[in-house]
Amino acid sequence: MSAQSPRFRPILDQFAPYKPGKTPSAPGGRSFKLSSNESPFGPLPSVLKVIADAACNVNRYPDNGAAELTEAIAGHFRVPPSHVAVGCGSVGVTQQLLEAVGEPGAEVVYAWRSFEAYPYLSDLAGVTSVRVPLRDEAHDLAAMARAITGRTRLVFVCNPNNPTGTVVRRAELEEFLGQVPGDCLVALDEAYAEYVRDPGVPDGLDLYRDWPNLAVLRTFSKAYGLAGLRVGFLVGHEPVAAAVRKTMLTFTVNALAQAAAVASLEAEPELLERVDAVVSERNRVCDELRSQGWAVPPTEANFVWLRLGDDTADFAAACDRAGVSVRPYDGEGARVSIGEREANDAFLAVAKAYPRRG
Numbered sequence: 515m516s517a518q519s520p521r522f523r524p525i526l527d528q529f530a531p532y533k534p535g536k537t538p539s540a541p542g543g544r545s546f547k548l549s550s551n552e553s554p555f556g557p558l559p560s561v562l563k564v565i566a567d568a569a570c571n572v573n574r575y576p577d578n579g580a581a582e583l584t585e586a587i588a589g590h591f592r593v594p595p596s597h598v599a600v601g602c603g604s605v606g607v608t609q610q611l612l613e614a615v616g617e618p619g620a621e622v623v624y625a626w627r628s629f630e631a632y633p634y635l636s637d638l639a640g641v642t643s644v645r646v647p648l649r650d651e652a653h654d655l656a657a658m659a660r661a662i663t664g665r666t667r668l669v670f671v672c673n674p675n676n677p678t679g680t681v682v683r684r685a686e687l688e689e690f691l692g693q694v695p696g697d698c699l700v701a702l703d704e705a706y707a708e709y710v711r712d713p714g715v716p717d718g719l720d721l722y723r724d725w726p727n728l729a730v731l732r733t734f735s736k737a738y739g740l741a742g743l744r745v746g747f748l749v750g751h752e753p754v755a756a757a758v759r760k761t762m763l764t765f766t767v768n769a770l771a772q773a774a775a776v777a778s779l780e781a782e783p784e785l786l787e788r789v790d791a792v793v794s795e796r797n798r799v800c801d802e803l804r805s806q807g808w809a810v811p812p813t814e815a816n817f818v819w820l821r822l823g824d825d826t827a828d829f830a831a832a833c834d835r836a837g838v839s840v841r842p843y844d845g846e847g848a849r850v851s852i853g854e855r856e857a858n859d860a861f862l863a864v865a866k867a868y869p870r871r872g
């Protein structure tokens with residue numbers, strides 16, 4: 515037997531091993547998951563029926579071109595089908611994008627802290643990350659423009675930003691886009707677009723028409739409530755969508771996901787009512803937190819951000835004891851999803867009782 519171990523890419527040593535999500539349970543067995551920005555509502559009966567019907571054919575491969583879903587997305591959002599590319603969640607599409615630009619020496623610019631998938635997928639694709647610190651919990655687009663070099667192939671703008679919930683508005687985004695070289699792609703990650711109520715925030719699906727190097731990422735995981743099925747998509751000009759289709763893992767969007775996504779577009783009015791309910795809960799939670807004395811950055815997403823600094827882990831433990839799981843970022847803060855009223859009340863009770871220092 516050889517003493518040598520198989521050799522892997524050194525970058526893998528930097529990845530923390532996967533931590534299974536724990537479900538805390540409080541005395542009385544109550545538990546609320548406010549850690550993953552999911553929809554608190556179960557699937558609509560109409561969507562569930564389509565999933566069940568599609569399950570009868572799982573001996574067959576899915577449509578690798580996702581033709582029906584692509585047509586449905588194109589029709590729904592009034593864009594050409596050639597501008598649409600799908601993937602295994604928008605995380606999958608993000609990976610496809612990075613694979614499409616990734617070559618030795620390529621750089622990707624994004625705000626930090628932002629979506630956790632950006633650094634991880636960039637590392638995997640062999641692309642060098644350039645992180646630009648948030649300013650007042652929001653993207654610092656001027657600094658991001660300055661961070662772009664001749665090696666930059668991709669810039670992520672997460673709008674609203676995960677985990678802070680802050681937004682960039684139309685004028686600043688357009689000014690930024692005007693500074694980005696045409697051969698550098700900007701990916702506008704709009705995973706939470708449906709929750710935005712600030713009229714100053716542009717709809718990427720309008721904006722991209724004027725910018726050949728702008729692509730929009732959307733997902734069925736949040737407002738559409740299909741996180742467990744994994745489907746997301748990109749809208750961008752033809753060369754961008756074509757490149758992202760080429761890097762898709764074959765058959766990665768499964769048949770149930772494709773059928774459910776089509777059905778969800780048809781059921782959009784019903785789903786958007788649920789989004790309205792979450793938005794009004796978001797407003798209630800923010801008002802209540804502020805009246806408790808917390809500084810809460812303005813959020814346009816289905817979560818709130820508390821900058822707790824060194825108290826972060828302690829605060830998350832207090833939430834755990836009350837059966838509420840939140841998403842702590844050690845030493846920085848906690849992201850708390852907006853759930854059903856009872857869950858939000860359980861979280862607000864912890865926040866109210868928590869001794870705030872400093």
Ligand SMILES: *Cc1c(COP(=O)(O)O)cnc(C)c1O
Nearest residue numbers: 603604605629676705733735746
């Ligand atoms: C949740 C989220 C996504 C969506 O991920 P899926 O892979 O579609 O489930 C994408 N971007 C951001 C910023 C998110 O928070």
